[in-house]
Amino acid sequence: MRFCVLGPLSVVDGGIDRTPSAPKQRQMLALLLMNANHVVSMSQFVEELWEYSPPSSAVAAVHTYVMQLRRTLGGRAAGETAGPGRICTRDQGYVLRVGPGELDLDLYEEEVRVARNSLDSGALARGALELCAAQRRWSGQILVDVPTGPLLHAAIAVVERNRLDAVGRRIRADLDLGRHHGLIGELSSLAHEYAADEDLAAQLMLALYRSGRRVDALAVFHRLRRALRDEHGAAPSHRIQQLNTDILTAHPRLESPSRPQWRLSLDLVAPHAAAERPGPRPGSRVPAVQEFRRRSSHASR
Structure with missing residues (x-):
């Protein structure tokens, strides 16, 4: 079955x-x-x-x-x-x-775990390919045709957040591999859907800059600033402001590396060896399910 x-x-x-x-x-x-x-x-x-x-x-x-x-x-x-x-x-x-x-979600999350191991070991091309294969298991928004109450809504939010994190990891690997030209369309769509997501905006800015579209890259920063102000009453973080400054000054560290040297998220200006932000590993079923069940158990009391 x-x-x-x-x-x-x-x-x-x-x-x-x-x-x-x-x-x-x-x-x-x-x-x-x-x-x-x-x-x-x-x-x-x-x-x-x-x-x-x-x-x-x-x-x-x-x-x-x-x-x-x-x-x-x-x-x-x-x-x-x-x-x-x-x-x-x-x-x-x-x-x-x-x-x-038997459950496609289990298969997907196991494939993401394997891909993350490949990326963590430095096998960027293999890891990116494995993440692409995992993403092909999706045929639309999770449980798109099912009515949802509070518990399903919470569970879906966890899975969707982990899915977006996995997509970000794959894009980061593709940027490290110099594939920025092929990412612009996908990143533009994602940045439009998640207008206040700084990681996606940063990746799109870098892809545009490396493709010779500096003006467009700077426009992404201004759209992000408006979205953060309108949706959250917040300002862009220091790191993405620094990225914007580096694009304005054409800093050499933003050039496509011949080998991976820089972390390509909000930490674009930090060495690759910089510590990862803490949090549950995307693609790991256990943290997602534990978080959902903890919320469900608390809500049912």
Whole structure:
């Protein structure tokens, strides 16, 4: 059985489409998949489906939806020949059992982890290629056709943030490899979508500058400054202001390196050996899921 969440929700079993059509069942299945092989409590289901205004029949409705999902999915996890089926009752909640390689999100995040290891070891071309392959697993916005409540919204935000981080890593590697000409279109689209993202703006500025478009690179800085002011009431950071100054003065450190020497994010003017910013590693399933489950558990109390 194959479960897909990186785009429209899809469940396919031996060529048979088992994707539920009812909105509440789709929403429950999505929540179970984002917590694959872990228990989702009754209170979490109720909060996700009805937020803060559940009907008096909410618990009974959840039991009914689970029964319908069990009938729709059928089957068992990969490698199992007997057992209660995919959805099991456990600890006053339910768990959806998903086997290795059955969920596209798991496959994607494992591929990103492998790619990050390649980049960290200095294999930039291989790492960039591996990240491109991982990105091809996406067929649109995650769970694009599923209604979302507060718990799914939080889970999706974590995955989307990690996806953007992975894209940034790949672009950074391509810039180090001197592929700036081919990045301008993609970066322009991303910088338009995430107008207040300083990392994307910095990468676009560098790609434009290295392509001989200094005026356009400076225009990106001014658009970023307006977006930060309008959306957050903030000013550009010192590092991207320094990048803007370096572009104005045509500083030699901005030239495309013959070998990787500079970190190509907001730290464009810092040596590559500068310490990475702390935080969860993009593409790592465990931090994303832990963060989501921690928020879910707190909200359900």
